Amino acid sequence: MKTTIKLIAFFVYTVGLFFVQDFYVLALFAILQILFMPICHISIKEATKTLIHLMPFILFTVLIDVFVMEFVEAIQIGIRLILVCHMTYLFSKTTTTMQIAKAVKNLLYPLKWFGINIDNIGIMVSLAITFIPIIKQEIEFIRYSLIAKGFDMRVKNQIKHINYIMAPLFYSLLRKVKELEEALKAKGYVEE
Secondary structure (H helix, E strand, O other): OHHHHHHHHHHHHHHHHOOOOOHHHHHHHHHHHHHHHHHOOOOHHHHHHHHHHHHHHHHHHHHHHHHHOOHHHHHHHHHHHHHHHHHHHHHHHHOOHHHHHHHHHHHOHHHHHHOOOHHHHHHHHHHHHHHHHHHHHHHHHHHHHHHHOOOOOOHHHHHHOOHHHHHHHHHHHHHHHHHHHHHHHHHOOOOO
Protein backbone atom coordinates (compact mmCIF):
# COMPACT_ATOMS: atom_id res chain seq x y z
CA MET A 1 0.00 0.00 0.00
CA LYS A 2 2.93 2.32 0.75
CA THR A 3 4.23 1.93 -2.81
CA THR A 4 0.78 2.64 -4.23
CA ILE A 5 0.65 5.93 -2.31
CA LYS A 6 4.19 6.71 -3.47
CA LEU A 7 3.21 6.01 -7.10
CA ILE A 8 0.15 8.28 -6.84
CA ALA A 9 2.27 11.01 -5.21
CA PHE A 10 4.86 10.64 -7.98
CA PHE A 11 2.22 11.10 -10.71
CA VAL A 12 0.58 14.04 -8.95
CA TYR A 13 3.96 15.71 -8.37
CA THR A 14 5.22 15.27 -11.94
CA VAL A 15 1.96 16.43 -13.50
CA GLY A 16 1.70 19.28 -11.00
CA LEU A 17 5.15 20.56 -11.95
CA PHE A 18 3.86 21.49 -15.40
CA PHE A 19 1.21 23.76 -13.88
CA VAL A 20 3.73 25.79 -11.84
CA GLN A 21 4.42 29.15 -13.50
CA ASP A 22 6.73 30.81 -10.94
CA PHE A 23 10.52 30.37 -11.10
CA TYR A 24 10.77 30.67 -7.31
CA VAL A 25 8.38 27.76 -6.77
CA LEU A 26 10.33 25.68 -9.30
CA ALA A 27 13.54 26.57 -7.42
CA LEU A 28 11.87 25.48 -4.18
CA PHE A 29 10.93 22.14 -5.75
CA ALA A 30 14.54 21.71 -6.95
CA ILE A 31 15.88 22.38 -3.46
CA LEU A 32 13.40 19.91 -1.95
CA GLN A 33 14.42 17.22 -4.43
CA ILE A 34 18.10 17.78 -3.65
CA LEU A 35 17.41 17.62 0.09
CA PHE A 36 15.38 14.46 -0.46
CA MET A 37 18.39 12.62 -1.96
CA PRO A 38 20.45 12.07 1.24
CA ILE A 39 17.31 10.94 3.06
CA CYS A 40 16.84 8.18 0.46
CA HIS A 41 20.58 7.35 0.40
CA ILE A 42 20.93 8.32 -3.26
CA SER A 43 24.27 9.44 -4.65
CA ILE A 44 24.23 13.04 -5.86
CA LYS A 45 27.08 12.18 -8.22
CA GLU A 46 25.10 9.38 -9.92
CA ALA A 47 21.97 11.54 -10.18
CA THR A 48 24.00 14.36 -11.74
CA LYS A 49 25.59 11.93 -14.20
CA THR A 50 22.14 10.69 -15.23
CA LEU A 51 20.88 14.23 -15.74
CA ILE A 52 23.93 15.06 -17.85
CA HIS A 53 23.11 12.08 -20.10
CA LEU A 54 19.57 13.43 -20.50
CA MET A 55 20.65 17.02 -21.21
CA PRO A 56 20.80 16.67 -25.03
CA PHE A 57 17.13 15.63 -25.04
CA ILE A 58 16.19 18.48 -22.69
CA LEU A 59 18.20 21.07 -24.64
CA PHE A 60 16.69 19.86 -27.91
CA THR A 61 13.20 20.27 -26.44
CA VAL A 62 14.02 23.76 -25.15
CA LEU A 63 15.42 24.79 -28.54
CA ILE A 64 12.25 23.68 -30.29
CA ASP A 65 10.16 25.50 -27.67
CA VAL A 66 12.14 28.72 -28.20
CA PHE A 67 10.92 28.80 -31.80
CA VAL A 68 7.33 27.96 -30.86
CA MET A 69 6.81 30.07 -27.73
CA GLU A 70 8.45 32.80 -25.70
CA PHE A 71 11.99 32.36 -24.41
CA VAL A 72 10.98 32.48 -20.71
CA GLU A 73 8.34 29.78 -21.20
CA ALA A 74 10.87 27.58 -23.02
CA ILE A 75 13.31 27.93 -20.11
CA GLN A 76 10.53 27.04 -17.67
CA ILE A 77 9.76 23.90 -19.65
CA GLY A 78 13.46 22.98 -19.59
CA ILE A 79 13.56 23.42 -15.81
CA ARG A 80 10.39 21.35 -15.43
CA LEU A 81 11.85 18.57 -17.58
CA ILE A 82 15.02 18.54 -15.47
CA LEU A 83 12.93 18.30 -12.29
CA VAL A 84 10.72 15.54 -13.72
CA CYS A 85 13.73 13.54 -14.95
CA HIS A 86 15.38 13.95 -11.56
CA MET A 87 12.25 12.89 -9.68
CA THR A 88 11.86 9.90 -12.00
CA TYR A 89 15.45 8.93 -11.19
CA LEU A 90 14.71 9.22 -7.45
CA PHE A 91 11.53 7.17 -7.82
CA SER A 92 13.28 4.45 -9.82
CA LYS A 93 16.11 4.20 -7.30
CA THR A 94 13.77 3.89 -4.32
CA THR A 95 11.22 1.52 -5.86
CA THR A 96 11.77 -1.92 -7.35
CA THR A 97 10.10 -3.16 -10.50
CA MET A 98 7.97 -5.62 -8.55
CA GLN A 99 6.82 -2.88 -6.16
CA ILE A 100 5.74 -0.74 -9.12
CA ALA A 101 3.89 -3.68 -10.69
CA LYS A 102 2.12 -4.40 -7.40
CA ALA A 103 1.19 -0.71 -7.01
CA VAL A 104 -0.25 -0.66 -10.55
CA LYS A 105 -2.26 -3.78 -9.74
CA ASN A 106 -3.58 -2.10 -6.59
CA LEU A 107 -4.57 1.01 -8.54
CA LEU A 108 -6.30 -1.03 -11.23
CA TYR A 109 -8.15 -3.30 -8.78
CA PRO A 110 -11.59 -1.79 -9.63
CA LEU A 111 -11.12 -3.08 -13.21
CA LYS A 112 -11.40 -6.60 -11.81
CA TRP A 113 -15.14 -5.99 -11.34
CA PHE A 114 -15.41 -5.63 -15.14
CA GLY A 115 -13.64 -8.95 -15.77
CA ILE A 116 -10.24 -7.48 -16.70
CA ASN A 117 -7.27 -9.56 -15.59
CA ILE A 118 -5.15 -7.07 -13.64
CA ASP A 119 -2.45 -9.69 -12.98
CA ASN A 120 -1.56 -9.64 -16.68
CA ILE A 121 -1.42 -5.85 -16.62
CA GLY A 122 0.94 -5.99 -13.64
CA ILE A 123 3.19 -8.44 -15.47
CA MET A 124 3.18 -6.23 -18.58
CA VAL A 125 4.16 -3.16 -16.53
CA SER A 126 7.01 -4.97 -14.80
CA LEU A 127 8.26 -6.38 -18.13
CA ALA A 128 8.10 -2.95 -19.78
CA ILE A 129 10.11 -1.41 -16.94
CA THR A 130 12.58 -4.28 -17.03
CA PHE A 131 13.14 -3.84 -20.77
CA ILE A 132 14.34 -0.21 -20.44
CA PRO A 133 17.86 -1.09 -19.22
CA ILE A 134 17.97 -3.99 -21.70
CA ILE A 135 17.32 -1.59 -24.58
CA LYS A 136 19.99 0.77 -23.29
CA GLN A 137 22.49 -2.09 -23.02
CA GLU A 138 21.68 -3.34 -26.52
CA ILE A 139 22.21 0.13 -27.99
CA GLU A 140 25.61 0.31 -26.27
CA PHE A 141 26.58 -3.12 -27.69
CA ILE A 142 25.55 -2.00 -31.18
CA ARG A 143 27.49 1.25 -30.84
CA TYR A 144 30.63 -0.60 -29.71
CA SER A 145 30.35 -3.09 -32.57
CA LEU A 146 29.93 -0.26 -35.09
CA ILE A 147 32.97 1.53 -33.65
CA ALA A 148 34.96 -1.72 -33.92
CA LYS A 149 33.96 -1.94 -37.58
CA GLY A 150 35.22 1.61 -38.17
CA PHE A 151 31.87 3.42 -38.29
CA ASP A 152 32.13 7.16 -37.62
CA MET A 153 29.86 7.75 -34.60
CA ARG A 154 29.23 11.45 -35.10
CA VAL A 155 25.60 12.41 -34.62
CA LYS A 156 25.26 13.32 -38.30
CA ASN A 157 26.32 9.81 -39.38
CA GLN A 158 24.13 8.15 -36.77
CA ILE A 159 21.09 10.01 -38.08
CA LYS A 160 22.04 9.38 -41.70
CA HIS A 161 22.57 5.63 -41.11
CA ILE A 162 19.95 5.04 -38.41
CA ASN A 163 19.18 1.66 -39.96
CA TYR A 164 22.64 0.44 -38.85
CA ILE A 165 21.50 0.92 -35.26
CA MET A 166 17.77 0.23 -35.43
CA ALA A 167 17.80 -2.99 -37.48
CA PRO A 168 20.10 -4.91 -35.08
CA LEU A 169 18.26 -3.38 -32.11
CA PHE A 170 14.86 -4.61 -33.31
CA TYR A 171 16.27 -8.03 -34.20
CA SER A 172 17.85 -8.35 -30.76
CA LEU A 173 14.71 -7.16 -28.96
CA LEU A 174 12.47 -9.52 -30.93
CA ARG A 175 14.80 -12.38 -30.02
CA LYS A 176 14.64 -11.39 -26.33
CA VAL A 177 10.84 -11.08 -26.47
CA LYS A 178 10.63 -14.59 -27.96
CA GLU A 179 12.85 -15.95 -25.17
CA LEU A 180 10.73 -14.13 -22.60
CA GLU A 181 7.53 -15.52 -24.10
CA GLU A 182 8.93 -19.06 -23.93
CA ALA A 183 9.97 -18.51 -20.30
CA LEU A 184 6.52 -17.19 -19.38
CA LYS A 185 4.86 -20.16 -21.09
CA ALA A 186 7.17 -22.56 -19.25
CA LYS A 187 6.22 -20.98 -15.93
CA GLY A 188 2.51 -21.03 -16.74
CA TYR A 189 1.93 -17.27 -16.95
CA VAL A 190 0.84 -17.34 -20.60
CA GLU A 191 -1.46 -19.85 -22.23
CA GLU A 192 -0.28 -21.65 -25.37
